[in-house]
Amino acid sequence: MAAVQRTIDSEKSTVSFSIKKLLLLTIKGQFSSLSGTIVFDENHPENSSFDVRVGSATVNTQNEKRDEHLRKADFFDVQNHPTIAFRSSSVSQEGGGYLAQGQLQLLGQSQALSIPFTYQDGRFEGTFELRRSDYGLGRKFPTLVVGDAVRVNIHCTTLG
Secondary structure, eight states: OOOEEEEEOTTTOEEEEEEEETTTEEEEEEEOOOEEEEEEOSSOGGGOEEEEEEEGGGOBOSOHHHHHHHHSTTTTOTTTOOEEEEEEEEEEEETTEEEEEEEEEETTEEEEEEEEEEEETTEEEEEEEEEGGGTTTTTTSOTTTEEEEEEEEEEEEEEO
16 A cells, blocks of 8 residues: 555644643643645655644643633744744654654754654654753743643544
């Protein structure tokens, strides 16, 4: 089977996250509007690629006041940085799943990132951790107030 370009079903796909606040609380949220291009060959992952993005303004923590703050320059600065993007440089088989390596662009900063993921029946599932300080995200807030480690879960469903 050759690599197949897959269309992301934005309505069924999410990028969720969790981060510690005040060392005790865990704030959870998600982004919608996942879009982009996925070319995937599960038998020859080296022929695969990911070029995906999510709208930073779609951040949703179920707290409108907090979400408004997250959209401002202190955090996601959605006016100047409307998208968060990942572009793979390689995809390989890793144990019982796969590993996409590439660059994550957030707030104008681009950092190398590896995303372990699984694929089954048109659905990609991945989990990784990033440091908000690597991107200047919420730089005014010390890590005792807002944690540095952000756990990210991707649930991406494709059409067809």
